[in-house]
Amino acid sequence: MSSELPDKKRISESTIHRLSMYFRTLSLLQKEGYETVSSKELAKREKLTPAQVRKDLSFFGSFGTRGLGYDVVELKAKIGEILGIDRHWKVAVIGIGNIGSALVSYKEFSRQGFHIEKLFDNDQRKIGSNHKGIVVSDIKNLEKEIAEDGIEMVIITVPATVAQYMVDDVVRAGVKAILNFAPINLKVPSHVYLRNENMSMELEYLSFAIVNNHTPKNMK
């Protein structure tokens, strides 16, 4: 809050992903009883260079102590703040099928601040049913309920053929970010953030690697 991020618009996607990795590893270090950790140790666990770790952090401030390293609890809190996971995010899942219901039952999300509070489907057998304490709403009320509840993030797990309609609806309802599992290129206005989760792509990467004996520098 107090100290503004320097040039925060230019932070790379890779840096943000690495911050997520540091956060998870810091949680682990905390459990293991470490009080401090060096960029060297953190780098070793992530298979990165110590310079990379320090550079990533340096975009956001100076969090370490020379000669000692970083305070585990403090750095974890700081990264949580940077990532915005020190707050309560209201999330809805649209399409309570195979993947959708798997996500709903995943407890780890709420521990990271992502609280699934609304579920939607168009299947009469699913509407009204209870998943982990949440009753599935009729998709007809999508826009209205999302807006009323102040949902900020939406996870799309409907068939690709209807995904764009869902997006158009939730965008109108004021949603700020969408995580999409349908294998299709969705259109969103520039003020809405969109990420795609594509499992086929990862399998294809592995296939390519095997067939071509691929040995890249960073096999993330």
Next chain:
Amino acid sequence: MSSELPDKKRISESTIHRLSMYFRTLSLLQKEGYETVSSKELAKREKLTPAQVRKDLSFFGSFGTRGLGYDVVELKAKIGEILGIDRHWKVAVIGIGNIGSALVSYKEFSRQGFHIEKLFDNDQRKIGSNHKGIVVSDIKNLEKEIAEDGIEMVIITVPATVAQYMVDDVVRAGVKAILNFAPINLKVPSHVYLRNENMSMELEYLSFAIVNNHTPKNMK
């Protein structure tokens, strides 16, 4: 096969991911009745520059016709060959819980050459049960059955606490690639390829973007 890839070890991860995207879009173009496509049109659909599309393809050969573009069917076949999805991959899923069973019921994978042929779990209620025509095997037989069946890829959907044991087993059994859903840094020998699917990371990216008003060049 005949024409060897030029310096194929140095192809970037991004290029390979984009090849997957081109492949999917070419399938769509084919359905829409297009016979040819230009780098300009392909780029527009992926929100890339035409130069990027041409450069990506140029690493693997010359597939286009000047003044005309690329033959949709031909280019799709060529990319399929490059990615290694023009063949039959034997895949096993380890851990038939929420995510694992969602993956098993996903038909799209087999259309891309990834055939899930073995399922494993340690839960007596699940062992012997039938998922989409496949009977769940006892995890005790993991190494033996993977080796016997010649499974080359494995998807890990067990709790993080036991994921490394599964990896060690399947590595011994000769598996070449692993797609891991457990939120943990797994160790594999250098001849085995590993990719991690991490949904929390994507939600965290969205959280960061909202909180910081992030506007990167490439929001993939």
Next chain:
DNA sequence: TTATTCATGTGAAATGCTTCACAAGAAATT
């Protein structure tokens, strides 16, 4: 107190990736 050790934070260099710009070649047009 002073010396030594350790590890950060950061400009600068090195490396990697994307875009530019244009020659070359194929198709369509006159």
Next chain:
DNA sequence: AATTTCTTGTGAAGCATTTCACATGAATAA
């Protein structure tokens, strides 16, 4: 047949990211 139009394929330039290398400063030990 010649000309125009179109789009590829690719060195080179431009930009972005990673790594190097070291001055700086804190902690620890003597």
